[in-house]
Amino acid sequence: MRELSLHILDIVQNSVRADASMIIIDIEADFVKDYLTIRITDNGKGMDKETLKKVTDAFTTTRKTRKVGMGIPLFKMAAESSGGEFDISSKEGMGTVVKAGFKISSIDRVPLGEMEETMTTLISGSPEKDFIMNYRIVTEDEEREFNFDTREIKEEIEDIPIDDYEIVSTIRSYIKENIKATNGGLVL
Amino acid sequence: MKTIEEINAIKEKMQKVLNTRESQGENDIRIVVGMATCGIAAGARPVLNAFVEEAARRNLKNVKVTQSGCLGMCKYEPMAQVYVPGKEVITYVRLNEEMARKIIAEHIVNGNVVAGYTLDLE
Numbered sequence: 001m002r003e004l005s006l007h008i009l010d011i012v013q014n015s016v017r018a019d020a021s022m023i024i025i026d027i028e029a030d031f032v033k034d035y036l037t038i039r040i041t042d043n044g045k046g047m048d049k050e051t052l053k054k055v056t057d058a059f060t061t062t063r064k065t066r067k068v069g070m071g072i073p074l075f076k077m078a079a080e081s082s083g084g085e086f087d088i089s090s091k092e093g094m095g096t097v098v099k100a101g102f103k104i105s106s107i108d109r110v111p112l113g114e115m116e117e118t119m120t121t122l123i124s125g126s127p128e129k130d131f132i133m134n135y136r137i138v139t140e141d142e143e144r145e146f147n148f149d150t151r152e153i154k155e156e157i158e159d160i161p162i163d164d165y166e167i168v169s170t171i172r173s174y175i176k177e178n179i180k181a182t183n184g185g186l187v188l
Numbered sequence: 189m190k191t192i193e194e195i196n197a198i199k200e201k202m203q204k205v206l207n208t209r210e211s212q213g214e215n216d217i218r219i220v221v222g223m224a225t226c227g228i229a230a231g232a233r234p235v236l237n238a239f240v241e242e243a244a245r246r247n248l249k250n251v252k253v254t255q256s257g258c259l260g261m262c263k264y265e266p267m268a269q270v271y272v273p274g275k276e277v278i279t280y281v282r283l284n285e286e287m288a289r290k291i292i293a294e295h296i297v298n299g300n301v302v303a304g305y306t307l308d309l310e
Contacts, residue, residue: 001229010228017257071225121233124240125223125255156196165244170195 003113004038004102007075011040011098012122012131014071018044020095022130023122027115029104029188030138035084036102036109036188047090055088075100082109104188112188116175120168123150127163130154133175137182146182148175217251217296218271219243224258230265231284238288239268243296251296264307270295279307 001007008025015023020042029036047055055069056076075098076086084101102109115133122131133148153171154162161167221227221236236253243251259267264281270291271277278301280291287305294302 006228006233009223009233010225013223013228013257069225074225074229117233117237121223121236121255124253152192153195156192165240167195168240174192174195 001074001078002110004036004078004110005113005115005118007071007078007100007110008038008040008115009118009121010071011075012042012118013125015040015042015044015096016122016126016129018042018046018096020044020129022132024132024134026134026136027112028134028136028138029186031104031186032138032140034104036104036112038100038102040098041095042097043095046092046094046096048092052088052090056086072098078102078110082106084109114176115179116172119148119175120172123171124163124168127161135179135182137184137186139184139186144182144184146178148178215250215273217248217273219251219253219291219296220256220269220271221253222257222259222265222267223255226258226262227265227267230262230282232266234285235266235268235283235288238285239292242289242292246292246297248292248296251292261307267307280305281307 001010012023012025022043024039024041026037026039026041055072057073072088079086079100079102083103083106086101087099088096090096115135119131119133130150131148132150135146135148137144150162153167157167162171219239221232221239223232223236236255239253243253256269259269261267261281266283268280268283268288268291269277270280278295280287280302283291283305287302291302291305294300
């Protein structure tokens with residue numbers, strides 16, 4: 001994948017298909033430690049121990065149309081090839097947590113890319129679900145944070161559907177501008 | 189910086205739009221874009237976006253763009269299937285943004301399948 005935001009989109013689609021009602025995406029770029037952590041937490045149906053063990057293997061999928069599941073192995077590979085770590089934990093009936101770490105300065109780290117596109121694609125694909133993104137930048141001088149929560153948006157817009165084109169467009173630029181401001185000139 | 193209040197500000201405008209909107213009916217045209225790992229890796233995210241934007245730009249209220257999983261033919265991704273009521277399902281393959289916009293113009297608006305973009309099994 002060309003962007004980490006595409007991996008995030010792909011991994012969150014797993015949460016969506018696992019019947020999660022809420023998905024939390026934590027992105028923390030710690031420039032002091034030169035480490036980017038992406039954590040996706042869902043309250044979906046989770047996996048038993050056996051499935052969990054197999055899930056980082058490309059030949060596991062819940063899908064019926066083909067036998068190869070590449071999403072998690074690709075994300076793991078992206079993390080590890082940058083010098084980062086990958087971890088997945090899950091509990092049946094509770095949910096799943098996927099955590100990937102990246103060395104920010106590694107030449108093999110893919111850029112984060114357009115998170116606003118990933119978020120709007122998720123929202124328009126599953127408007128009934130709630131998506132939360134916590135975006136954090138840590139530098140030597142300060143910590144900056146941007147929090148996005150579809151529950152807040154839904155409260156504001158009341159009976160207007162969140163997947164309406166006008167709303168989605170506004171959310172897109174809202175996220176884009178806030179990420180840019182939170183980055184404060186740093187490049188991810 | 190945009191604030192959440194700005195989202196609130198378009199609410200009033202939106203409510204007027206919604207009131208004039210036709211309710212979802214059986215005559216809706218559906219465009220289904222494959223958004224599994226294979227589709228995403230091949231570039232489905234901007235393709236999906238192009239379908240949504242072009243339909244909105246042309247004010248096509250009866251067009252619904254939705255997402256699906258893997259359609260089982262990963263090498264043809266990004267793929268989209270067009271469901272026009274009463275017509276055969278058309279599968280478009282190896283799409284990009286420009287092709288998506290053209291499908292809206294030619295197929296959805298004018299009713300002509302874009303021949304060169306469809307799946308022809310060799």
